[in-house]
Amino acid sequence: MDTIKITHKDTLIVAHRGLSGIEAENSNAAFVAAGNRSYFGIETDVHKTKDGKYICTHDDNAKRVTGKDLIIEETDFDTLRSMHLADRDVGYNRADLIMPSLSEYILTCKRYNKIAVLELKNRFEKDDIAEICSVITELGYIENVIFISFCFDNLVYVREIIPEQTVQFLTEEYTEDLPELLEKHNFDLDIEYDKLNKDNIALLHSKGIKVNCWTCDDKETADTLISYGVDYITTNILE
Numbered sequence: 001m002d003t004i005k006i007t008h009k010d011t012l013i014v015a016h017r018g019l020s021g022i023e024a025e026n027s028n029a030a031f032v033a034a035g036n037r038s039y040f041g042i043e044t045d046v047h048k049t050k051d052g053k054y055i056c057t058h059d060d061n062a063k064r065v066t067g068k069d070l071i072i073e074e075t076d077f078d079t080l081r082s083m084h085l086a087d088r089d090v091g092y093n094r095a096d097l098i099m100p101s102l103s104e105y106i107l108t109c110k111r112y113n114k115i116a117v118l119e120l121k122n123r124f125e126k127d128d129i130a131e132i133c134s135v136i137t138e139l140g141y142i143e144n145v146i147f148i149s150f151c152f153d154n155l156v157y158v159r160e161i162i163p164e165q166t167v168q169f170l171t172e173e174y175t176e177d178l179p180e181l182l183e184k185h186n187f188d189l190d191i192e193y194d195k196l197n198k199d200n201i202a203l204l205h206s207k208g209i210k211v212n213c214w215t216c217d218d219k220e221t222a223d224t225l226i227s228y229g230v231d232y233i234t235t236n237i238l239e
Contacts (some may be wrong), residue, residue, distance in 0.1 A: 007223075060072055
């Protein structure tokens, strides 16, 4: 299997949960697969574990990706790391497929010179976000991170901690008040791709707002979004 190639001109392509169209989502294998290709960025999701560590996985519960019915934020890091992720083709047989730590993800992005697009899952306390920023800063990569979140307050906290940090507000809906809200806070946007059109992209751009979209895996749809001038496309398989 390989990626589906597109002509993306000035649009930047982000690998969703790593190259999850080929490798198990949010695994080190998926991050490396993206790192070895032409992607601008590698996206992942971060949770805080019961014992105060940071781990990369999407769902609140581990069941879909490991078969084990465990709440991520109510389970300690070592227990989560002991479980194998489901491979795309052969079940739970690959010993290398485990949930990555935040540091492993950042170091992979750094090794391959990719932008880290880091989703803060659920609502974090400000001290937790400060700790996440500190971990990344100590690894020498904070300038190469875009923070994204469905929780607006998470992004406010990021900006209070690092005023110039790039952030994108995640949303499933485009509302009339959204451009004004983003402009007020100097936030960029990361929105479900089918909520975008030529006019609202132009309006957002007129206010200095960059536009990311998720999760587009269809070449024809991506071509249309690119023709509209979308700044980023987050995708499982397009390249």
